[in-house]
Amino acid sequence: MADESLAFHRRDPIKSSVGNVAANRRRQNAVTVGKERRESLVRAKRLCRVGISGDADADVSLDNEMMIDEEQSILEAQTSSAVEGLKSAVAYQGKGAMQKRVSALRDLRRLLSKSEFPPVEAALKAGAIPILVQCLSFGSQDEQLLEAAWCLTNIAAGKPEETEALLPALPLLIAHLGEKSSLSVAEQCAWALGNVAGEGEKLRSVLLSQGALLPLARMMLPNKGSTVRTSAWALSNLIKGPDPKAATELVRIDGVLDAIVRHLKKADDELATEVAWVVVYLSALSNVATSMLVKNDVLQLLVDRLATSNSLQLLIPVLRSLGNLVAGDSQTIYAVLVPGHEITDGVIKVLVKCLSCEHRVLKKEAAWVLSNIAAGSVEHKRLINSSEAVPLLLRLLSTAPFDIRKEVAYVLGNLCVAPNEGDGKPNLILEHLVSLVSGGCLPGFIDLVRSADTEAARVGLQFMELVLRGMPNGEGPKLVEREDGIDAMERFQFHENEDLRNMANGLVDKYFGERLWA
Secondary structure, eight states: OOOSOOOOOOOOTTSOOOSHHHHHHHHHHHHHHHHHHHHHTOOSSOOOOSOTTSOOOTTOOOOOSOOOHHHHHHHHHHHHHHHHHHHHHHHOOSTTHHHHHHHHHHHHHHHHHHSSSOOHHHHHHTTHHHHHHHHTOTTOOHHHHHHHHHHHHHHHTSOHHHHHTTGGGHHHHHHTTSTTSOHHHHHHHHHHHHHHHTTOHHHHHHHHHTTOHHHHHHHTOSSSSHHHHHHHHHHHHHTOOSSTHHHHHHHHSTTHHHHHHHHHHHSOHHHHHHHHHHHHHHHHHOHHHHHHHHHTTHHHHHHHHHHHOOOHHHHHHHHHHHHHHHTSOHHHHHHHSOTTSHHHHHHHHHHHHHHHSSOHHHHHHHHHHHHHHHTSOHHHHHHHHTSTHHHHHHHHHHHSOHHHHHHHHHHHHHHTEEOOSSSSOOEEOHHHHHHHHHTTOHHHHHHHHTSSOHHHHHHHHHHHHHHHHHSGGGHHHHHHHHTTHHHHHHTTTTOSOHHHHHHHHHHHHHHHHHHHHO
């Protein structure tokens, strides 16, 4: 799974919007978004310590504290013994054979559920996978199927090589997703497959080639229930790319789009959260899906959720989905986000809400969405510039952590330039530039120029060029000099990045050359 920092799809900073480049950045975002999801909200793989029914065994402690080495050694020895016991139970053909198998499976499952770090390696070394696959055979009773799938679920929650050990079990796990299976068995199998899909692209490809997408999609169609929630989570892992094919196939399955709309509109926060993650990957990876989602009013549903929910777990994927849709097909989205329309005002209001909150992820996401809206038409820029967002953005530019300040800089920079049809310098929106500089934004941009982050430095230099070129009465150079902007630019005099070096040296020569060399 990807461990890179988040890469946002964005229109070209402080310049005209782009098409294919933007779509590529959105896809990169889909590949890397799992890191933030994994760290701050939900693990891409989930250990099953409480049963599908919600009940935990009385003798299974759910203590999350780490075991000491001696306890772990005992647990591993017990697990090896439990696997051997299961082999004996499966081989036994006498009276009560089925109950003997279920009891042995339950013993193994309890051991694999006892610790936050289950003894998966010991189970695999003892030969658990072949015997568990045998226990998944068709014609077995539901209790046996459920216990076997539960064991496999927790094995799949282990290390990458441990997850990959489930390959022989995948065809049967997928087969038990079918309509002939009980809901509890199907859900437990979906959980196991979700863990496998969460491991990485290679295993996702195997699952897709074996036909996991359609039965999981069908499980998401009912109105409610933990089965719907589990299947949505598994689907979000299965379609997360980087190949967009699965996302496009999913949105075209009969009933899926209607189910997404229904769940976003009516479901509780827990189910809506999992469905929103599905929308994140659909909108990040598939232009087809993005267009279909917009045409089915998903944008309005996302805005409604943002306006009414206080669940952080829900707000993050909803806001990311909104951002992906806004950053998608500009012709489609700007036909919906018309300045003066109720939905457009609603989008700005919920983004202001997120900028005002205490959670840094929401602030960063909201600034990213605004940067894409601000890269649109002059009317959209005026809408943002006259909103309550601007005072918040100005404050964040000077006080927020670096990653948020960089996102905010894109918004403010894009507010100051009009769309430009060529490769030349962007046209200024002088009123916005003067207003923002008067609001005290220039020191924040100069701080970005001083940063080691080349992308942030570029945005800072681009804004300084606007100030130097555009401020009335030749005030630009004086303002930049007053904030030690010359010193910030001169650090690029021998910089390894040729673009930044040429940009900074060119501005110094053009606007301060005579003074510096006098």
